[in-house]
Amino acid sequence: MALNMYYKNGIIRKTRSQISDELLTTLYQVHNNANFPQLTWLINNFYENPQIQPDVAKLLADEVVAFERLLLSLHLPFPMLPLQKLHTFFTGAATRACP
Template sequence: VPALYQIHDNANFPQLTWLIDNLYDNPQIQPDIAQALADEMVGFEKLILSLHLPFPRVPLQNLQTFFMEAATKQQVI
């Protein structure tokens, strides 16, 4: 999601920055990292809403759900 580049290198979103930097290297995401990514996705959505910026809500929520399910099911993705 191109919207994620808005927070690249933001200290509040270290796992999302890691994901952006490593996405095309086919990373394996452990359940604890998936949980951190899900949490950061929620924080990112709150940040975007607080700044009244447009963003793709459904794709971001789908990513958050994907990471949360991986963490809950203890799956490596």
């Protein structure tokens, strides 16, 4: 089961992203890693329909970039496009979300 995430982008429009089970499996590689506390929190709360505040979204965006760099440095295969979409979503949620 995938996690569908939304944030308000303007008055009416919502921006959507999804974390698939396949991407969740990739994210589990950093579960409980002290360098990725926000991704660990997201994994732990995946099925709880978490509410993510803009400041946390910014931290998640930063951790996604760090995670991509780690995977690239280790020459490990990973779903690059889904991770990039996740980064774009969290960046947007951090900068354009309306209360």
